[in-house]
Amino acid sequence: KATPHVKKIAILGSTGSIGTSTLSICEQFPLRYTPIALAAGSNIEVAFAQAKQWRPKLISIATEPLADALKLRLRTEGITGIEVLSGIPGTIAVATHPEVEFVVSAIVGVAGLEATYAAVQAGKTIGLANKECLVAAGDLIISAARAKNVALLPIDSEHNAVHQAMRGGTPAEVKQIWLTASGGPFRNTPLEQFQHITPHQALKHPTWVMGQRITIDSATMMNKGFEVIEACRLFDLPAAKVRVTVHPQSTVHSLVEFIDGSILAQISVTDMRLPILYALAYPERPASNLTFDLAQLSQLDFSQPDLAKFPCLRLAYEAADAGPSACIALNAADEIAVAAFLAGHIPFLGIPRTIERVLELTPAANPTSIQGVLAADQAARTCAREVIARA
Numbered sequence: 001k002a003t004p005h006v007k008k009i010a011i012l013g014s015t016g017s018i019g020t021s022t023l024s025i026c027e028q029f030p031l032r033y034t035p036i037a038l039a040a041g042s043n044i045e046v047a048f049a050q051a052k053q054w055r056p057k058l059i060s061i062a063t064e065p066l067a068d069a070l071k072l073r074l075r076t077e078g079i080t081g082i083e084v085l086s087g088i089p090g091t092i093a094v095a096t097h098p099e100v101e102f103v104v105s106a107i108v109g110v111a112g113l114e115a116t117y118a119a120v121q122a123g124k125t126i127g128l129a130n131k132e133c134l135v136a137a138g139d140l141i142i143s144a145a146r147a148k149n150v151a152l153l154p155i156d157s158e159h160n161a162v163h164q165a166m167r168g169g170t171p172a173e174v175k176q177i178w179l180t181a182s183g184g185p186f187r188n189t190p191l192e193q194f195q196h197i198t199p200h201q202a203l204k205h206p207t208w209v210m211g212q213r214i215t216i217d218s219a220t221m222m223n224k225g226f227e228v229i230e231a232c233r234l235f236d237l238p239a240a241k242v243r244v245t246v247h248p249q250s251t252v253h254s255l256v257e258f259i260d261g262s263i264l265a266q267i268s269v270t271d272m273r274l275p276i277l278y279a280l281a282y283p284e285r286p287a288s289n290l291t292f293d294l295a296q297l298s299q300l301d302f303s304q305p306d307l308a309k310f311p312c313l314r315l316a317y318e319a320a321d322a323g324p325s326a327c328i329a330l331n332a333a334d335e336i337a338v339a340a341f342l343a344g345h346i347p348f349l350g351i352p353r354t355i356e357r358v359l360e361l362t363p364a365a366n367p368t369s370i371q372g373v374l375a376a377d378q379a380a381r382t383c384a385r386e387v388i389a390r391a
Protein backbone atom coordinates (compact mmCIF):
# COMPACT_ATOMS: atom_id res chain seq x y z
CA LYS A 1 0.00 0.00 0.00
CA ALA A 2 1.35 3.42 -0.96
CA THR A 3 2.16 5.82 1.89
CA PRO A 4 -0.47 8.55 1.94
CA HIS A 5 0.52 12.09 1.16
CA VAL A 6 1.25 14.07 4.36
CA LYS A 7 -0.99 17.14 4.23
CA LYS A 8 0.73 20.31 5.48
CA ILE A 9 -1.66 22.34 7.57
CA ALA A 10 -1.85 25.75 9.22
CA ILE A 11 -3.93 26.28 12.36
CA LEU A 12 -5.32 29.73 13.12
CA GLY A 13 -6.12 29.63 16.84
CA SER A 14 -3.85 26.66 17.65
CA THR A 15 -4.05 27.11 21.44
CA GLY A 16 -7.86 27.11 21.62
CA SER A 17 -10.34 24.30 21.99
CA ILE A 18 -10.60 23.59 18.23
CA GLY A 19 -6.89 24.23 17.72
CA THR A 20 -5.79 21.69 20.32
CA SER A 21 -8.34 19.14 19.04
CA THR A 22 -6.84 19.60 15.56
CA LEU A 23 -3.35 18.93 16.92
CA SER A 24 -4.68 15.82 18.63
CA ILE A 25 -5.86 14.59 15.21
CA CYS A 26 -2.37 15.33 13.85
CA GLU A 27 -0.97 13.20 16.69
CA GLN A 28 -3.30 10.33 15.81
CA PHE A 29 -2.63 10.58 12.06
CA PRO A 30 1.03 11.61 11.79
CA LEU A 31 1.34 10.16 8.29
CA ARG A 32 -1.63 12.15 7.02
CA TYR A 33 -1.52 15.60 8.66
CA THR A 34 1.33 17.71 9.94
CA PRO A 35 1.06 21.29 11.26
CA ILE A 36 3.73 23.55 9.76
CA ALA A 37 2.31 26.97 10.68
CA LEU A 38 0.53 27.98 13.88
CA ALA A 39 -1.19 31.20 14.96
CA ALA A 40 -2.07 31.78 18.60
CA GLY A 41 -3.45 34.63 20.71
CA SER A 42 -1.69 35.43 23.98
CA ASN A 43 -1.29 32.04 25.63
CA ILE A 44 2.49 31.96 25.36
CA GLU A 45 2.93 28.86 27.55
CA VAL A 46 0.80 26.70 25.30
CA ALA A 47 2.22 28.33 22.15
CA PHE A 48 5.75 27.53 23.33
CA ALA A 49 4.84 23.93 24.16
CA GLN A 50 3.26 23.53 20.70
CA ALA A 51 6.32 25.03 18.99
CA LYS A 52 8.56 22.67 20.94
CA GLN A 53 6.49 19.61 20.14
CA TRP A 54 5.67 20.29 16.49
CA ARG A 55 8.63 22.39 15.30
CA PRO A 56 6.48 24.34 12.83
CA LYS A 57 8.21 26.48 10.20
CA LEU A 58 6.29 29.51 11.41
CA ILE A 59 4.43 30.52 14.55
CA SER A 60 2.60 33.78 15.13
CA ILE A 61 1.43 35.23 18.42
CA ALA A 62 -0.84 38.19 19.22
CA THR A 63 1.67 40.94 20.01
CA GLU A 64 5.30 41.90 19.39
CA PRO A 65 6.34 41.72 23.09
CA LEU A 66 4.88 38.20 23.24
CA ALA A 67 6.78 37.29 20.06
CA ASP A 68 10.02 38.56 21.63
CA ALA A 69 9.35 36.52 24.76
CA LEU A 70 8.60 33.43 22.67
CA LYS A 71 11.80 33.87 20.63
CA LEU A 72 13.80 34.12 23.85
CA ARG A 73 12.19 30.95 25.25
CA LEU A 74 12.96 29.05 22.05
CA ARG A 75 16.57 30.30 22.00
CA THR A 76 17.07 29.41 25.66
CA GLU A 77 15.92 25.85 24.97
CA GLY A 78 18.16 25.62 21.92
CA ILE A 79 15.25 25.37 19.50
CA THR A 80 16.14 26.91 16.12
CA GLY A 81 14.59 27.18 12.67
CA ILE A 82 11.15 28.45 13.75
CA GLU A 83 10.15 31.84 12.39
CA VAL A 84 8.21 33.86 14.99
CA LEU A 85 5.86 36.64 13.86
CA SER A 86 3.13 38.66 15.54
CA GLY A 87 -0.18 40.46 15.09
CA ILE A 88 -2.45 40.38 12.06
CA PRO A 89 0.47 40.31 9.56
CA GLY A 90 1.78 37.24 11.40
CA THR A 91 -1.61 35.53 11.35
CA ILE A 92 -1.92 36.27 7.62
CA ALA A 93 1.57 34.86 7.00
CA VAL A 94 0.50 31.64 8.76
CA ALA A 95 -2.70 31.47 6.69
CA THR A 96 -0.88 31.98 3.40
CA HIS A 97 2.41 30.13 4.01
CA PRO A 98 3.42 28.83 0.55
CA GLU A 99 3.81 25.21 1.68
CA VAL A 100 0.47 25.08 3.50
CA GLU A 101 -2.28 23.13 1.73
CA PHE A 102 -5.04 23.22 4.34
CA VAL A 103 -5.93 26.00 6.80
CA VAL A 104 -7.97 25.36 9.94
CA SER A 105 -9.71 28.65 10.75
CA ALA A 106 -10.33 28.53 14.51
CA ILE A 107 -9.57 31.99 15.90
CA VAL A 108 -12.58 33.20 17.83
CA GLY A 109 -14.44 36.28 16.53
CA VAL A 110 -13.63 38.72 13.72
CA ALA A 111 -9.96 38.60 14.84
CA GLY A 112 -9.75 35.67 12.43
CA LEU A 113 -11.43 37.38 9.50
CA GLU A 114 -8.53 38.91 7.58
CA ALA A 115 -6.39 35.77 7.82
CA THR A 116 -9.25 33.50 6.76
CA TYR A 117 -9.99 35.73 3.77
CA ALA A 118 -6.27 35.80 2.87
CA ALA A 119 -6.17 31.99 3.02
CA VAL A 120 -9.13 31.76 0.63
CA GLN A 121 -7.47 34.22 -1.75
CA ALA A 122 -4.24 32.22 -1.58
CA GLY A 123 -6.23 29.20 -2.78
CA LYS A 124 -5.89 27.11 0.39
CA THR A 125 -8.50 24.53 1.29
CA ILE A 126 -10.25 25.77 4.42
CA GLY A 127 -11.58 23.89 7.42
CA LEU A 128 -13.87 26.51 8.89
CA ALA A 129 -14.65 26.55 12.60
CA ASN A 130 -14.82 30.33 12.95
CA LYS A 131 -18.50 30.96 12.26
CA GLU A 132 -18.20 34.68 13.06
CA CYS A 133 -16.26 35.05 9.76
CA LEU A 134 -19.25 33.88 7.75
CA VAL A 135 -21.73 35.87 9.83
CA ALA A 136 -19.81 39.12 9.33
CA ALA A 137 -18.38 38.64 5.85
CA GLY A 138 -20.20 35.65 4.38
CA ASP A 139 -20.82 37.12 0.94
CA LEU A 140 -17.20 38.23 0.50
CA ILE A 141 -15.72 34.94 1.69
CA ILE A 142 -18.10 32.75 -0.29
CA SER A 143 -17.68 34.70 -3.52
CA ALA A 144 -13.87 34.71 -3.13
CA ALA A 145 -13.99 30.95 -2.52
CA ARG A 146 -16.08 30.44 -5.67
CA ALA A 147 -13.76 32.65 -7.73
CA LYS A 148 -10.68 30.75 -6.52
CA ASN A 149 -12.40 27.36 -6.61
CA VAL A 150 -11.53 26.89 -2.94
CA ALA A 151 -13.32 24.29 -0.81
CA LEU A 152 -14.78 25.62 2.46
CA LEU A 153 -15.28 22.57 4.64
CA PRO A 154 -17.36 23.22 7.76
CA ILE A 155 -15.93 22.10 11.11
CA ASP A 156 -18.85 23.47 13.10
CA SER A 157 -20.54 20.16 13.96
CA GLU A 158 -24.01 21.05 12.64
CA HIS A 159 -22.72 22.27 9.28
CA ASN A 160 -20.38 19.38 9.09
CA ALA A 161 -23.39 17.08 9.54
CA VAL A 162 -25.32 18.97 6.85
CA HIS A 163 -22.31 18.76 4.52
CA GLN A 164 -22.28 14.99 4.99
CA ALA A 165 -26.04 14.58 4.54
CA MET A 166 -26.00 16.85 1.47
CA ARG A 167 -24.03 14.13 -0.28
CA GLY A 168 -27.34 12.22 -0.40
CA GLY A 169 -28.89 14.50 -3.05
CA THR A 170 -28.44 17.57 -5.26
CA PRO A 171 -28.87 21.15 -3.98
CA ALA A 172 -32.09 21.44 -6.02
CA GLU A 173 -33.46 18.38 -4.20
CA VAL A 174 -33.05 19.99 -0.76
CA LYS A 175 -36.32 21.16 0.77
CA GLN A 176 -34.85 22.54 3.99
CA ILE A 177 -32.24 21.77 6.60
CA TRP A 178 -32.61 21.25 10.34
CA LEU A 179 -29.87 22.41 12.68
CA THR A 180 -29.99 20.67 16.03
CA ALA A 181 -29.45 22.67 19.22
CA SER A 182 -28.72 21.19 22.63
CA GLY A 183 -30.80 23.99 24.15
CA GLY A 184 -27.90 24.86 26.44
CA PRO A 185 -27.90 24.82 30.24
CA PHE A 186 -31.18 26.79 30.54
CA ARG A 187 -33.39 24.68 28.30
CA ASN A 188 -35.55 23.73 31.31
CA THR A 189 -35.10 26.94 33.32
CA PRO A 190 -38.35 28.96 33.53
CA LEU A 191 -38.20 32.42 31.95
CA GLU A 192 -38.89 34.03 35.37
CA GLN A 193 -35.50 32.81 36.60
CA PHE A 194 -33.51 34.09 33.61
CA GLN A 195 -32.86 37.44 35.29
CA HIS A 196 -30.81 35.69 38.01
CA ILE A 197 -28.52 33.68 35.70
CA THR A 198 -24.83 34.12 36.64
CA PRO A 199 -21.73 33.77 34.40
CA HIS A 200 -20.75 30.69 36.41
CA GLN A 201 -24.07 28.98 35.56
CA ALA A 202 -23.93 30.07 31.92
CA LEU A 203 -20.40 28.70 31.47
CA LYS A 204 -21.58 25.13 32.21
CA HIS A 205 -22.58 23.56 28.90
CA PRO A 206 -24.42 20.23 29.23
CA THR A 207 -22.88 18.40 26.25
CA TRP A 208 -19.89 20.27 24.75
CA VAL A 209 -16.65 21.67 26.23
CA MET A 210 -15.72 24.82 24.29
CA GLY A 211 -14.22 28.32 24.48
CA GLN A 212 -15.89 30.94 26.73
CA ARG A 213 -17.63 33.02 24.10
CA ILE A 214 -19.26 30.11 22.27
CA THR A 215 -20.31 28.62 25.61
CA ILE A 216 -22.19 31.80 26.57
CA ASP A 217 -23.54 32.02 23.01
CA SER A 218 -24.89 28.49 23.49
CA ALA A 219 -26.60 29.51 26.73
CA THR A 220 -28.39 32.42 24.98
CA MET A 221 -28.83 30.33 21.80
CA MET A 222 -27.12 33.11 19.85
CA ASN A 223 -24.70 30.41 18.79
CA LYS A 224 -27.57 28.69 16.98
CA GLY A 225 -28.55 32.04 15.49
CA PHE A 226 -25.03 32.48 14.10
CA GLU A 227 -25.19 28.94 12.80
CA VAL A 228 -28.42 29.72 10.93
CA ILE A 229 -26.61 32.56 9.14
CA GLU A 230 -23.53 30.39 8.64
CA ALA A 231 -25.71 27.69 7.03
CA CYS A 232 -27.40 30.22 4.72
CA ARG A 233 -23.96 31.22 3.44
CA LEU A 234 -22.37 27.77 3.22
CA PHE A 235 -25.30 26.04 1.56
CA ASP A 236 -26.77 29.00 -0.34
CA LEU A 237 -30.17 28.79 1.36
CA PRO A 238 -32.61 31.49 2.50
CA ALA A 239 -33.06 31.70 6.28
CA ALA A 240 -36.61 30.32 5.94
CA LYS A 241 -35.11 26.99 4.78
CA VAL A 242 -32.76 26.77 7.75
CA ARG A 243 -34.77 25.45 10.70
CA VAL A 244 -33.73 24.85 14.29
CA THR A 245 -34.81 21.92 16.43
CA VAL A 246 -33.90 21.44 20.08
CA HIS A 247 -32.28 18.06 20.60
CA PRO A 248 -30.82 17.78 24.14
CA GLN A 249 -28.81 14.59 23.50
CA SER A 250 -26.59 16.32 20.87
CA THR A 251 -26.38 12.97 19.11
CA VAL A 252 -27.99 13.88 15.80
CA HIS A 253 -25.71 16.71 14.69
CA SER A 254 -28.13 18.00 12.04
CA LEU A 255 -30.45 16.86 9.27
CA VAL A 256 -31.22 17.54 5.61
CA GLU A 257 -34.80 17.20 4.41
CA PHE A 258 -35.16 16.42 0.69
CA ILE A 259 -38.14 17.22 -1.56
CA ASP A 260 -39.16 13.55 -1.82
CA GLY A 261 -39.75 13.49 1.95
CA SER A 262 -36.53 11.74 2.99
CA ILE A 263 -34.63 13.21 5.93
CA LEU A 264 -30.95 12.29 6.32
CA ALA A 265 -29.34 12.74 9.73
CA GLN A 266 -25.73 12.45 10.85
CA ILE A 267 -25.09 10.71 14.19
CA SER A 268 -21.76 10.49 16.01
CA VAL A 269 -19.96 11.13 19.29
CA THR A 270 -20.05 14.68 20.70
CA ASP A 271 -16.37 15.19 19.99
CA MET A 272 -15.13 17.96 17.68
CA ARG A 273 -12.24 15.79 16.56
CA LEU A 274 -14.63 13.94 14.24
CA PRO A 275 -15.78 16.99 12.20
CA ILE A 276 -12.16 18.18 12.16
CA LEU A 277 -11.03 14.81 10.80
CA TYR A 278 -13.86 14.84 8.23
CA ALA A 279 -12.81 18.27 6.96
CA LEU A 280 -9.11 17.37 6.85
CA ALA A 281 -9.76 14.09 5.06
CA TYR A 282 -12.58 15.09 2.70
CA PRO A 283 -13.52 13.47 0.35
CA GLU A 284 -11.96 10.45 2.02
CA ARG A 285 -12.99 8.80 5.32
CA PRO A 286 -10.05 7.43 7.30
CA ALA A 287 -10.69 4.76 9.93
CA SER A 288 -10.77 6.31 13.42
CA ASN A 289 -11.44 5.37 17.04
CA LEU A 290 -14.17 8.05 17.36
CA THR A 291 -16.89 5.44 17.47
CA PHE A 292 -20.46 5.81 18.67
CA ASP A 293 -22.22 2.95 20.43
CA LEU A 294 -25.70 2.94 18.94
CA ALA A 295 -26.70 0.09 21.24
CA GLN A 296 -26.30 2.43 24.23
CA LEU A 297 -28.68 4.98 22.72
CA SER A 298 -32.06 4.91 24.40
CA GLN A 299 -33.78 8.11 23.38
CA LEU A 300 -33.72 10.99 20.89
CA ASP A 301 -35.86 14.05 21.66
CA PHE A 302 -36.70 16.93 19.34
CA SER A 303 -38.72 20.04 20.16
CA GLN A 304 -39.34 23.59 18.98
CA PRO A 305 -37.06 26.32 20.38
CA ASP A 306 -38.67 28.78 22.81
CA LEU A 307 -38.12 32.22 21.26
CA ALA A 308 -39.47 34.02 24.34
CA LYS A 309 -36.67 32.51 26.44
CA PHE A 310 -34.10 32.81 23.69
CA PRO A 311 -34.69 36.12 21.86
CA CYS A 312 -31.15 35.94 20.41
CA LEU A 313 -32.35 33.27 18.01
CA ARG A 314 -35.16 35.53 16.78
CA LEU A 315 -32.71 38.43 16.42
CA ALA A 316 -30.45 36.27 14.26
CA TYR A 317 -33.29 35.35 11.88
CA GLU A 318 -34.21 39.05 11.69
CA ALA A 319 -30.59 40.01 10.95
CA ALA A 320 -30.34 37.31 8.28
CA ASP A 321 -33.34 38.86 6.52
CA ALA A 322 -32.18 42.44 7.11
CA GLY A 323 -28.82 41.98 5.35
CA PRO A 324 -25.05 42.24 5.77
CA SER A 325 -24.76 45.25 8.11
CA ALA A 326 -27.30 43.72 10.50
CA CYS A 327 -25.34 40.45 10.57
CA ILE A 328 -22.09 42.35 11.26
CA ALA A 329 -23.79 44.27 14.08
CA LEU A 330 -25.35 41.08 15.46
CA ASN A 331 -21.92 39.48 15.87
CA ALA A 332 -20.11 42.61 17.09
CA ALA A 333 -22.79 43.56 19.62
CA ASP A 334 -22.92 39.99 20.88
CA GLU A 335 -19.15 39.87 21.40
CA ILE A 336 -19.25 43.09 23.45
CA ALA A 337 -22.37 42.05 25.36
CA VAL A 338 -20.97 38.61 26.22
CA ALA A 339 -17.75 40.20 27.55
CA ALA A 340 -19.83 42.67 29.60
CA PHE A 341 -21.92 39.82 31.00
CA LEU A 342 -18.82 37.80 31.94
CA ALA A 343 -17.35 40.90 33.63
CA GLY A 344 -20.54 41.27 35.67
CA HIS A 345 -21.51 44.58 34.03
CA ILE A 346 -24.83 43.47 32.55
CA PRO A 347 -27.31 40.70 33.42
CA PHE A 348 -27.90 37.64 31.23
CA LEU A 349 -30.99 39.20 29.62
CA GLY A 350 -28.92 42.32 28.99
CA ILE A 351 -27.20 40.39 26.18
CA PRO A 352 -30.25 40.20 23.85
CA ARG A 353 -31.42 43.66 24.99
CA THR A 354 -28.07 45.20 24.00
CA ILE A 355 -28.00 43.41 20.64
CA GLU A 356 -31.58 44.37 19.80
CA ARG A 357 -30.88 48.04 20.53
CA VAL A 358 -27.67 48.00 18.44
CA LEU A 359 -29.57 46.41 15.54
CA GLU A 360 -32.16 49.20 15.73
CA LEU A 361 -29.38 51.81 15.64
CA THR A 362 -27.43 50.20 12.76
CA PRO A 363 -27.92 51.76 9.31
CA ALA A 364 -28.36 49.36 6.37
CA ALA A 365 -25.21 48.90 4.31
CA ASN A 366 -23.44 46.28 2.21
CA PRO A 367 -19.65 46.54 2.66
CA THR A 368 -17.76 45.42 -0.45
CA SER A 369 -14.38 44.81 1.21
CA ILE A 370 -13.02 43.19 4.37
CA GLN A 371 -11.89 46.66 5.48
CA GLY A 372 -15.49 47.85 5.07
CA VAL A 373 -16.72 44.90 7.14
CA LEU A 374 -14.20 45.66 9.87
CA ALA A 375 -15.21 49.36 9.89
CA ALA A 376 -18.88 48.41 10.28
CA ASP A 377 -17.85 45.94 12.98
CA GLN A 378 -16.01 48.69 14.89
CA ALA A 379 -18.97 51.06 14.59
CA ALA A 380 -21.31 48.39 15.99
CA ARG A 381 -18.90 47.72 18.88
CA THR A 382 -18.79 51.41 19.77
CA CYS A 383 -22.57 51.50 19.60
CA ALA A 384 -22.84 48.41 21.85
CA ARG A 385 -20.49 49.95 24.44
CA GLU A 386 -22.62 53.12 24.48
CA VAL A 387 -25.83 51.13 24.83
CA ILE A 388 -24.29 49.20 27.77
CA ALA A 389 -22.96 52.37 29.43
CA ARG A 390 -26.42 53.95 29.24
CA ALA A 391 -28.21 50.86 30.61
Ligand code: NAD
Residues within 6 Å of the ligand: 012, 013, 014, 015, 016, 017, 018, 019, 039, 040, 041, 042, 043, 061, 062, 091, 105, 106, 107, 108, 109, 111, 129, 130, 131, 132, 155, 156, 157, 208, 209, 210, 211, 212, 213, 214, 272
Ligand atom coordinates in the same frame (compact mmCIF):
# COMPACT_ATOMS: atom_id res chain seq x y z
P1 NAD B 1 -11.12 29.30 22.12
O1 NAD B 1 -11.41 30.55 22.86
O2 NAD B 1 -10.88 28.04 22.87
O3 NAD B 1 -9.83 29.52 21.17
C1 NAD B 1 -9.66 30.67 20.38
C2 NAD B 1 -8.28 30.69 19.74
O4 NAD B 1 -8.12 31.93 19.04
C3 NAD B 1 -7.14 30.62 20.75
O5 NAD B 1 -6.07 29.88 20.18
C4 NAD B 1 -6.72 32.08 20.89
O6 NAD B 1 -5.38 32.21 21.30
C5 NAD B 1 -6.91 32.53 19.47
N1 NAD B 1 -7.04 33.98 19.34
C6 NAD B 1 -7.92 34.80 19.98
N2 NAD B 1 -7.70 36.07 19.60
C7 NAD B 1 -6.67 36.06 18.72
C8 NAD B 1 -5.99 37.05 17.98
N3 NAD B 1 -6.31 38.33 18.08
N4 NAD B 1 -4.99 36.66 17.14
C9 NAD B 1 -4.65 35.37 17.02
N5 NAD B 1 -5.27 34.38 17.70
C10 NAD B 1 -6.26 34.73 18.54
O7 NAD B 1 -12.30 29.11 21.08
P2 NAD B 1 -12.83 27.76 20.39
O8 NAD B 1 -13.88 27.15 21.21
O9 NAD B 1 -11.68 26.93 19.96
O10 NAD B 1 -13.55 28.36 19.11
C11 NAD B 1 -12.84 28.83 17.98
C12 NAD B 1 -13.83 29.10 16.87
O11 NAD B 1 -14.44 27.87 16.51
C13 NAD B 1 -14.95 30.05 17.26
O12 NAD B 1 -15.28 30.83 16.15
C14 NAD B 1 -16.09 29.12 17.61
O13 NAD B 1 -17.35 29.70 17.39
C15 NAD B 1 -15.85 27.99 16.64
N6 NAD B 1 -16.41 26.69 17.07
C16 NAD B 1 -15.94 26.09 18.20
C17 NAD B 1 -16.49 24.88 18.60
C18 NAD B 1 -15.98 24.17 19.82
O14 NAD B 1 -16.41 23.06 20.09
N7 NAD B 1 -15.06 24.73 20.58
C19 NAD B 1 -17.50 24.29 17.86
C20 NAD B 1 -17.95 24.92 16.71
C21 NAD B 1 -17.38 26.12 16.32
Ligand code: MG
Residues within 6 Å of the ligand: 156, 157, 158, 227
Ligand atom coordinates in the same frame (compact mmCIF):
# COMPACT_ATOMS: atom_id res chain seq x y z
MG1 MG C 1 -22.07 24.19 16.29
